[in-house]
Amino acid sequence: MKKILILGASGFIGNALYKELRSYFDTHGTYRTATEFFSTNHQFHHFDMETENIEILLENLKPDIIISAVRGNFDAQIATHFSIINYILRHNSKLIFISSANVFDAFTNYPSYEYDKTLSQSIYGRFKIKIENALLRLPNRQYNIVRLPMVFGKSSPRIKEIKTIIDLGEPLEVFPNVVINTTEIQKVTQQLHYIINRNRQGVFHLGSSDLTHQKDFIEEICEGLGFENPLFKNVYDSNYDRFLAVLPKDNKLPKNLEITISQVVEASTKK
Structure with missing residues (x-):
């Protein structure tokens, strides 16, 4: 072993x-x-x-x-x-x-x-x-x-941070021009x-096979967690879309080990 x-x-x-x-x-x-x-x-x-x-x-x-x-x-x-x-x-x-x-x-x-x-x-x-x-x-x-x-998940630090910020009534910083995978x-x-x-x-x-804007992803997470109308603070660090995403090309894993943005949201917000 x-x-x-x-x-x-x-x-x-x-x-x-x-x-x-x-x-x-x-x-x-x-x-x-x-x-x-x-x-x-x-x-x-x-x-x-x-x-x-x-x-x-x-x-x-x-x-x-x-x-x-x-x-x-x-x-x-x-x-x-x-x-x-x-x-x-x-x-x-x-x-x-x-x-x-x-x-x-x-x-x-x-x-x-x-x-x-x-x-x-x-x-x-x-x-x-x-x-x-x-x-x-x-x-x-x-x-x-x-x-x-x-990396997200139901008990992940990122999910806990989102919940804490919203519970405190503070705005969540989001990046409308940043394209990510998760x-x-x-x-x-x-x-x-x-x-x-x-x-x-x-x-x-080992990222998701698809991409999304960071703001759209956080909005989906908040919706999945049951938060209505959370406060957002839009942060623009570029006039154009900026990518921060890692995708596989040479070392791909089997299809059953791939994950999509929607699956990340579902897994991170399920009760």
Whole structure:
């Protein structure tokens, strides 16, 4: 049985992955902030990347696959991922790196595909690119780069934030000229399970197969949640449509693992 270590398994994406994979693999996870559940579950391991070296944990566990869903200080993340790369080169294991559509946020005229050149204007996007570039120098069998757009879901932080803002009577910031795709957490976990099972290699874009304007999407979410006439604050950062979307071209998944905008809305707002 393959041994999997999920970095950031106490977070939204990491914990959903842990729940998806734990019945099929010897699945372990890391947490930073102790709770009774994490500290008493022997599959979870405390790790603070700002004060600890990940190689100690890796040498003790010897995972076959490391999934990085960790968040936090960018410099600490970069150091941690470079240590992971050193480890997987010595042990012939694999790193699955959860990246972001923001690695393309300097390109605004069209959607981005798996092997398009990356270029970002944001600190967040440039940090992701630095780790991606290090992975792209590895043998194909030793990495996956998985780029995600905004991830929603019934209990997702984004849905909770929308509810909180509306409950407070504050306006929701929306971007009428930004064209996006999105995804939903349960579909993401199924897609990653498939990638692991089939030992797929390379770069994957796990967004919805269709596009929409960000404002239209948020309006649909609000309607699905049952909010009538929420306040919106339109933010225009361009006179033209600006794309921030990741679509697959070279590494497509089976049809049953694809998702549409309407399915994201339905899954994120169902009672």
